[in-house]
Amino acid sequence: MFRPVLGIIGGGQLGSLLASAAKSIDIKTVILCDDNDAPAKHFADEFIHGEYNDENTLKKFLYKSDIITYEFENIPFLTLKTLESSKKVIPKPEINRVIQNRLFEKDFVNKCNLRTTMYQHIKSKNDLEASNFFPGLLKTCTLGYDGKGQYKLNNKEDIDNFNIDYSNEYIIEKFVNLKKEISVVLTRFGHQRYEIYDPIENVHEDQILKFSYLPAIIDDQIRDKSKEWASILAEELDYIGTMCVEFFIDKNDNLYVNEIAPRVHNSGHLTLNAYNISQFENHIRAVCGLEKIKIERQYDAKMINLIGSQINEYRGKKLNENEYFYDYLKKEIKEKRKMGHLTILNKKD
Ligand code: AMP
Secondary structure: OOOOOEEEEOOOHHHHHHHHHHHHOOOOEEEEEOOOOOHHHHOOOEEEEOOOOOHHHHHHHHHHOOEEEEOOOOOOHHHHHHHHOOOEEOOOHHHHHHHOOHHHHHHHHHHOOOOEOOEEEEOOHHHHHHOOOOOEEEEEOOOOOOOOOEEEEOOHHHHHHOOOOOOOOEEEEEOOOEEEEEEEEEEEEEOOEEEEOOOEEEEEEOOEEEEEEEOOOOOHHHHHHHHHHHHHHHHHHOOOEEEEEEEEEEOOOOEEEEEEEOOOOHHHHHHHHHEOOOHHHHHHHHHOOOOOOOOOEOOEEEEEEEEHHHHHHOOOOOOOOOEEEEEOOOOOOOOOOEEEEEEEEEOOO
């Protein structure tokens, strides 16, 4: 059977885990990354270093790849369109264009009649001063992640306490009193053809994911609703591959869509050990048109992100039988940088 070579844009830990999963099912990968020290270099069959808008780099990448996918969303639309003119790019570039902009993303979710937090487009200081979405979070429309480009504004007086760069566009989001945060990871193979993982409960520290728990401890109604909403979004986007929908649950048990990630997701790392088929393998299966296999959860699990120097404690440490340590092999330890993760499995309840 024909096995395509999969081109992956982005060489971070998600690219590494995708490349490893591909290898396990006999799919070769070529990674394109603008960082020559990218960790995925250690895991992929081939690695191309270059800028994402460099014509020659893209040509080389196209020549080596049969199908192209990506592991992060902040890729220039033009790059994806250029690649799409000669090879299949999955998920489609148009999906990425909507999701990489918080305003477009939230408008899209509302068009699907699903609830988001209340938000308002902010194009200037005047807009912000006229807003009544306080207490709120001001977030850049593009390029923010892990709390980067975000300001917590308790009231209008707070506006001048931050050095806000008004050359960016923002949204301000009403602050939600959170009871829990959960995510739903799913893989869509085609029209109404899904594998949906059980909702995962997520705990953030400093707006960075720290712990994930599988399954999330939530009532059945919320569990079913979150899975249904995630599949409505995937169907509306005509999405192919693995994606993740992050949700908020407030103190009154209202569910809100927070974000969509058009890619494999950090909260889904525990699928590597807790399921028969991980989110990574499923992404590759869907994108490369391979067989869809019914997923089965085999364990309950907890995942701990190892951030900055926390990785040191685990390098060389003897692990228990139910513990799985992943070192992303990043060249430099940096504060707030995700360096690796640990998954601990438990018997299913
Ligand atoms: P985001 O980058 O939008 O996913 O935000 C990162 C984290 O900040 C979320 O996972 C929440 O823990 C917190 N957060 C973001 N927006 C809100 C909000 N509107 N209300 C309460 N907490 C929020």
